[in-house]
Amino acid sequence: MSIPLSPSADFSFGQWFTNFFEKKVPISPSKTITSGSSTTSSNGFNHERRMKYWIDWFLGLSGNEYFCKVDDSFILDRFNLTKLDESMPRFYLQALDMLTDNFDYREYEQGTRVEIEKMARHLYGLIHARFILTGTGMAKMKLKYEQAIYGSCPRYLCKNQSLLPVGISDQPLTTSVKLFCPQCEDVYNVRSSQHASLDGAYFGTTFAHLFLQTHPSLAPTKSSDHYVPRIFGFKLMDKNQQEQLLHHESTTTTTTSGSYHTSSPSHTHLVPANSQSLPLILPTII
Numbered sequence: 001m002s003i004p005l006s007p008s009a010d011f012s013f014g015q016w017f018t019n020f021f022e023k024k025v026p027i028s029p030s031k032t033i034t035s036g037s038s039t040t041s042s043n044g045f046n047h048e049r050r051m052k053y054w055i056d057w058f059l060g061l062s063g064n065e066y067f068c069k070v071d072d073s074f075i076l077d078r079f080n081l082t083k084l085d086e087s088m089p090r091f092y093l094q095a096l097d098m099l100t101d102n103f104d105y106r107e108y109e110q111g112t113r114v115e116i117e118k119m120a121r122h123l124y125g126l127i128h129a130r131f132i133l134t135g136t137g138m139a140k141m142k143l144k145y146e147q148a149i150y151g152s153c154p155r156y157l158c159k160n161q162s163l164l165p166v167g168i169s170d171q172p173l174t175t176s177v178k179l180f181c182p183q184c185e186d187v188y189n190v191r192s193s194q195h196a197s198l199d200g201a202y203f204g205t206t207f208a209h210l211f212l213q214t215h216p217s218l219a220p221t222k223s224s225d226h227y228v229p230r231i232f233g234f235k236l237m238d239k240n241q242q243e244q245l246l247h248h249e250s251t252t253t254t255t256t257s258g259s260y261h262t263s264s265p266s267h268t269h270l271v272p273a274n275s276q277s278l279p280l281i282l283p284t285i286i
Helices: 013-022 047-051 053-059 071-074 091-101 110-131 137-144 207-214 239-252
Strands: 032-035 036-042 164-166 178-182 188-191
Touching: 036 164, 053 091, 071 110, 091 110, 137 207, 164 207
Parallel strands: none
Antiparallel strands: 032 036, 164 178, 178 188
C-alpha cells in the first residue's frame, strides 16, 4: 500500500493511516532491523522516509502551492519553535508529532484525529513563516518567485511583474494572505478561493521585503509610467488641484445677480441668478 503522490483536496491522511493499520498485523516496536547507521522497523519504514510523509502529503494538496517545504532539521530544532505553543489553542504536542510522523493514529478516535490534523496544518504554517526568513527558506521561495507561482500584478503598467506573498499582520487568524507587487508596491487580494483561505501569518509581514533586500537583483527598476486620465485627449486636473481652485474661487469670486460670470480663462461656470451657492465645477481640463 502506498501513499498517493497527488492526493485530492478531500483526502485525509489520518484516514489513510487508519486504513493502513487496519490492514496490517500489529508489529511489536521492538522488532527492528539495524542496517548501517539507520534503524529500520520490520514493516519497512525507516525514520528518514517516515519523516517526509505528512509534510509531502500536505504540500501536495490543491491550494498549498504557496508553501515551500520546511526542512526536517528546522522542525526538529525546538529553538525554532519557541513560543509557538502559545499560538496553538490545543493539541500542540500531538500536532508536532504528526508533522514529524511520530503520531500514533490508533490512540485517537476519528473526530480527535481530524482536530489534531487541523492543528498540524496550522502549526506547519506558523513554522513556515519563520523558515522562509532563513537563507534556505528564501532560496526555496526564490524558485517559486522566479516561476511566478504567486501570479503577476494585475496592474497594466507593472507589465506582469511577479508577486510575493505577504501577511497584513503577524498575528494568526487576523487576515488571509495577500500578494505584494515589488513594482507598484501595492497589495492585492489573491484570486483563488483556495489560496484565499491561507492565513497571512503563515507568510508574515517581513518576508516579502526582506526577500527583496536579500536579492536586490530581483527587485524591479522603478518605472515613472503612470496612467493619465483624459477627456477628448485633454489631461484632467487631479483632485487636489480642483480643490485648491475651488477654494480660491470661493474666496475671490463675487456673483453678479442675473448675469453670467467668468472668473478664469482656464474654465467657465454658470451661476444662476439670485443663487447663494458655489458655482458647479465640472471636471477641469488642463
